[in-house]
Amino acid sequence: MKKIRKTALIATASAMLLSAIPLSSSAASATAFKLNIDGQALLFPDAQPYRSGNDVMVPLRPTAQALGLKVEYVPASKEAAITGSAVTATVKSGSNEAHIGGQASIAFGANAVVKSNRMFVPLSFFERTLGLQTVIHEDSATASILTAKASENAVRTIVEKLIAGEYEQLSGTYFDNALQKAVPPEALKAGWEQTVAPVGKYSGIEAIQVNAAAADQPQFIALLTFAKAKVALTLTLNADNQVTGLWMKLVAEQAPVPAGLVEEEVTVGEGTKYPLPGTLTLPKNSSGKLPAVVLVHGSGSTDRDETVGLAKPFRDLAWGLAEQGIAVLRYDKRTFAHGQSFTPDMLLSFTVKDETVDDAIAAAKLLKADPRIDASKVFVVGHSLGGMLAPRIDADGGDFAGLAILAGSPRTLWEIIADQNAAVIATMKDGDPAKAANTELVAAEVKKAQALAGLTDDEAKKQTLFGIPAYYFKEMDSRGADGIAAKLTKPVLVLQGEADVQVYADKDYIQWQETLKNNSKASFKLYPGLNHFFAKDKDGHVDAQVIRDIADWIIK
Structure with missing residues (x-):
């Protein structure tokens, strides 16, 4: 979902009040x-x-x-x-x-x-x-009242403009001044077209709903139907029916659980300040205690399926591994389940320990306490950031039977972000002034990152690095994956997609081989044509061979 700005909503208006009487x-x-x-x-x-x-x-x-x-x-x-x-x-x-x-x-x-x-x-x-939404325009001495019907009509018109690709008219006529500056027509075009690219032909508006949880301005959710999926378009409108906030999200159809599996709702960290809803997937009619896996998410606010567009890689892994006789626990990430409760001051001190490590350890303990699970055969499968943190999660209390690292890296997170930015800059034309400017900006951020270790914690909390509080990187670097992983003697499986453009086969995958060179139980596999989510395209399913390889490694 591409979130542009969040405001609020108001209730529907079907009633209005009173009057009777000549003016004094x-x-x-x-x-x-x-x-x-x-x-x-x-x-x-x-x-x-x-x-x-x-x-x-x-x-x-x-x-x-x-x-x-x-x-x-x-x-x-x-x-x-x-x-x-x-x-x-x-x-x-x-x-x-x-x-x-x-x-x-x-x-x-x-x-x-x-x-x-x-x-x-x-x-x-x-x-x-x-x-009802109301507003007073002092400059024109005009008061306005906006009803839900007019807002719904405005929403329909805005959808029509998006579908027709009339981005400049939509921005100039229907966006308020602040949103026009924040989201110029070219940005609106890129965000919209990226969202709807995989969903096929547009067929219409299924429903327009009012978000009763919003508080400051009317907020409407238009559910748009396409050939392959639906898109939820959320709009906040002011009393002039101008858009003050807009974001969009693909809504994938819910697939039924395969016949040979059963899923149970569980809570990771029950009784703590941040309980997380999760799903435990089990094979039906299994005998004996099962090996089990904890799935650990990549970066960002992510649900238990690690949903990206239409892709649900963690659901694919859970179902695929469970069909091989392995129990799988997946859960909503803390930033997904509780992100709205985090204040700006809290985020200054936020670390991967808060975001990921503690919850993954709690998930491991939940599995080990389940009488159906073999506590000596609980594994961690970490994807992207989760893969980077897998050695730390294991060392800090996860105590797993083995670690599967999918598209992770032993390098620092800021190095990877710098590389990702450099890759984007490299696609810009040499004569574009923005190319040189962005190159300088990235170089400046790298210089700041190289000085992180010399900062006190308080100093790091007052700075940002690539738009993120610098303390987040400093704390993560102090418990880096490379140093912890180099000491591992237990089984480690490193998997990498050759077509991954976020974590790199020629850097990160090679570095893992160097880091784990003294571990006789480490194994590696590179998959030609697979992307960061181990699929052949962004919205595809996890490749079946990847699931078989993980299952075989766990069972052996």
Whole structure:
């Protein structure tokens, strides 16, 4: 998913409030405002909206009626009742609370008032009581109310522009100023086309849903149907129906568990501050205690399947190994399950120990405590960053029977990131000024990385390296894979895809052979044509030979 910016949502509006009554001279003399509903100006024959402090007061009855609501006003009590298909609310002059359904009270801004037999309520009444999005434009003296129907229409139009490839018009017309700067048309084009490249022909919008968990602005999720998969397009809209946040994610169809397997839901680290939901895959009708595997993720916020686009490499490994008689435990990564709870201060001190190591050790302990598992035959299979950390996880408490390292590296993480950046820069034209500028930026970051060891922890926490807190790299370097792995005497299996462009066969795979040269139980295999996920293309399944090789190594 390419996340561009996260804001929030608001509830659907099916009800609106009140009004009854002619405008007084005092209201007429106040600063006059116009009122728009879904971008259309609402005309008032006598009473006009006006500024009152930080709010805008609007005539209740005509506004509510324009929103499809019924208003009944009782002059004796100066109370108005507003009813719609999904709401009943009452509001009284002199009060800034509305009673919903005759029970719950919801406070809004300024008090409702009656002037010359007409009730006025603040704009905030419609937002806080009815869940509608509102905004005040000071420059044009205009107040706006946005309903869910108008937002859904805007979402449909935005989808049409994306499908048609009208990126410049979409950005210029439908993005707010901040998003236009953050996501120029070329970036929007790249992100969208990369997302939908593997899913085939577009067939339509399956549904548009409101995200009821969002808080600040309306957020809509459009589920788009393509030939091979679905795409969830999430949009946040302001009261002018402009996009303030946008991100997209492939939604792969859920495949059934193979007939010969059974899956159980488990919790890794149950009772700790960060419990992680996981899945234990077992062969059906097995006899005797089973060998088992803990799968450890690569970098980033990753679910238990290590989902990337349509690919689910950890699900492929779990099912494939279980079909060979091996139990497999996979679980959601801590940053995936609890990432929203991490504050900026916490992230300054965040390390791979917090992110990966502790949870992998907890997963190993969970397997070893299961009476169906042979505790002496629990292995770790680490992919990418998980492969780099496998020796540390083993040394710090995993105590595995053996380590399988898939597309890992014994080098430092910052070296790999520098190489990845250099590879991208190498594809740029020599005359492009950005090529020289980016080369200098990478060189500067490498220079900072080379000085990491000389920094105190506090100094490292105040710096960044490749956009990541430098302490993350410093702590990881202090327990590097190369030094720990060189001391291993237990079985180690190193697998590498020759077509991997993130970890390199001519660097990392070769370095593993050097690091493990004194370990007679180390074995290596290079796969021609396979990428970083051990598939022939980004959204393919893990190659069957890779799964057989891991299973054979474990069983032997």
